[in-house]
Amino acid sequence: LPNHLTVKEGHLYIGKHDCVSLAEEYGTPLYVTDEERLRSNFTRYDEALKKHYPDVQLLYAAKANGNLTIMKIFASLGAGADVFSSGELHMALLAGMPPEKLLFNGSSKTREDLSLAVEKGVKVSLDSFDELRQLNEIAGEAGKIVEVSFRINPAIDVPTHPKIATGLATSKFGIKADQIVDAYRAAMECPNVVPVGMHCHIGSQILDVEPFAKAAEIMVRVAGEITDLGVRLSFIDIGGGLGIPYNHETEVAPTPQEYADAVVPVFLKGIQKLGIKPQLWVEPGRNLVGDTTVLLSKVNSVKTSHKKFVNIDAGFNLLLRPAMYDSYHEVIVANKADMERDTEYTVTGPICETGDIIAADRKLPRTEDGDIVAILDTGAYGYSMASQYNCRPRCPEVMVFGERSGIMRRGESVIDILNTMKKLPWHEK
Numbered sequence: 001l002p003n004h005l006t007v008k009e010g011h012l013y014i015g016k017h018d019c020v021s022l023a024e025e026y027g028t029p030l031y032v033t034d035e036e037r038l039r040s041n042f043t044r045y046d047e048a049l050k051k052h053y054p055d056v057q058l059l060y061a062a063k064a065n066g067n068l069t070i071m072k073i074f075a076s077l078g079a080g081a082d083v084f085s086s087g088e089l090h091m092a093l094l095a096g097m098p099p100e101k102l103l104f105n106g107s108s109k110t111r112e113d114l115s116l117a118v119e120k121g122v123k124v125s126l127d128s129f130d131e132l133r134q135l136n137e138i139a140g141e142a143g144k145i146v147e148v149s150f151r152i153n154p155a156i157d158v159p160t161h162p163k164i165a166t167g168l169a170t171s172k173f174g175i176k177a178d179q180i181v182d183a184y185r186a187a188m189e190c191p192n193v194v195p196v197g198m199h200c201h202i203g204s205q206i207l208d209v210e211p212f213a214k215a216a217e218i219m220v221r222v223a224g225e226i227t228d229l230g231v232r233l234s235f236i237d238i239g240g241g242l243g244i245p246y247n248h249e250t251e252v253a254p255t256p257q258e259y260a261d262a263v264v265p266v267f268l269k270g271i272q273k274l275g276i277k278p279q280l281w282v283e284p285g286r287n288l289v290g291d292t293t294v295l296l297s298k299v300n301s302v303k304t305s306h307k308k309f310v311n312i313d314a315g316f317n318l319l320l321r322p323a324m325y326d327s328y329h330e331v332i333v334a335n336k337a338d339m340e341r342d343t344e345y346t347v348t349g350p351i352c353e354t355g356d357i358i359a360a361d362r363k364l365p366r367t368e369d370g371d372i373v374a375i376l377d378t379g380a381y382g383y384s385m386a387s388q389y390n391c392r393p394r395c396p397e398v399m400v401f402g403e404r405s406g407i408m409r410r411g412e413s414v415i416d417i418l419n420t421m422k423k424l425p426w427h428e429k
């Protein structure tokens with residue numbers, strides 16, 4: 001287990017807090033995040049890279065967990081953000097991240113998104129020629145000049161779930177190799193746009209450093225071609241993607257230091273050859289937040305049909321990953337954390353779908369209604385992908401820090417859901 005999770009007198013603890021007491025105090029389902037772990041994850045990543053090259057900028061991938069409190073913590077530690085929507089851009093600015101540390105990514109931005117980027121003075125990572133033309137027009141109308149990068153499609157196959165490999169030749173993202181030079185040339189001809197950077201992202205939950213090193217090599221090679229065109233690169237953004245171990249028995253993940261040791265020297269060698277000194281940008285999401293959080297859920301019922309089911313109050317409405325990517329998350333019965341795991345159960349949520357399975361065929365202690373289960377490593381792409389399916393309000397998020405705990409997002413109510421609905425004028429009596 002990560003070291004902020006411990007077992008004391010049979011109960012699972014997150015930091016100094018008994019998960020069972022947290023579930024009682026705040027109710028279930030409940031996301032609980034450990035602030036100390038957030039901070040140490042960030043520092044570890046930052047220091048690992050800066051050991052090789054001081055001019056590194058971390059851009060937290062806001063999609064992983066967009067809670068403002070979390071974004072503020074990262075902002076205070078010096079982070080910028082990879083934002084993928086106007087909403088994420090607003091959150092990053094509200095969190096106090098300076099516009100120059102933000103990159104507006106996205107393969108399908110609206111004109112409103114582009115206008116907001118222009119207005120706030122953030123850099124834009126362009127994903128198509130159409131977007132370049134639109135941004136140039138919008139910046140021109142605003143009388144501003146916008147700094148841009150292009151997202152490069154490095155055409156790399158990566159060992160991860162196909163739905164989260166983002167840099168395949170067939171992926172929807174980025175500009176393909178034989179169009180990159182044309183793209184930068186086109187940008188140089190646009191009066192209201194200056195190309196200053198390069199961007200790529202090869203995929204997520206990657207547990208091998210090799211593909212990252214390969215991507216870095218491709219990026220510096222392309223940097224050479226672009227520099228020859230006359231572009232002065234102020235940053236090269238090699239994306240995020242370093243995975244974490246979800247199965248604590250079978251998976252090992254490279255440490256951020258191992259990642260940095262494999263990737264930064266490739267980058268350094270490349271830029272030294274070119275005689276340029278761009279900043280190195282990285283966009284980690286999962287690695288910073290994934291292991292900081294547990295999702296606490298209560299057992300509603302246990303039944304034996306063709307197998308044994310544990311029916312809990314959190315399903316894919318709150319944690320989509322198992323249903324969407326067949327992801328593995330450890331499940332611990334928080335009030336029986338030191339009991340022998342002698343019974344095989346399938347842990348299911350309350351959603352009206354057969355696929356609403358949080359964990360299939362897992363050995364757990366003998367479980368009964370009222371038990372509290374903790375679903376581990378749910379800080380990344382957990383709450384941020386939650387929905388109100390089956391008219392289920394989303395649950396609260398709590399932060400713990402030392403002895404303290406507090407709500408960083410309140411739970412929704414059915415009234416919250418109802419309040420967005422309107423009566424049509426022709427249905428009014």
Ligand code: LLP
Nearest residue numbers: 061201204205240241242283284285286381
């Ligand atoms: N930058 C860009 C441009 C990205 O597309 C992503 C993730 C990241 C950074 C952050 O990657 P990370 O360091 O978190 O791996 N919902 C999926 C993951 C989708 C990731 C998409 N892009 C999941 O739950 O596994």
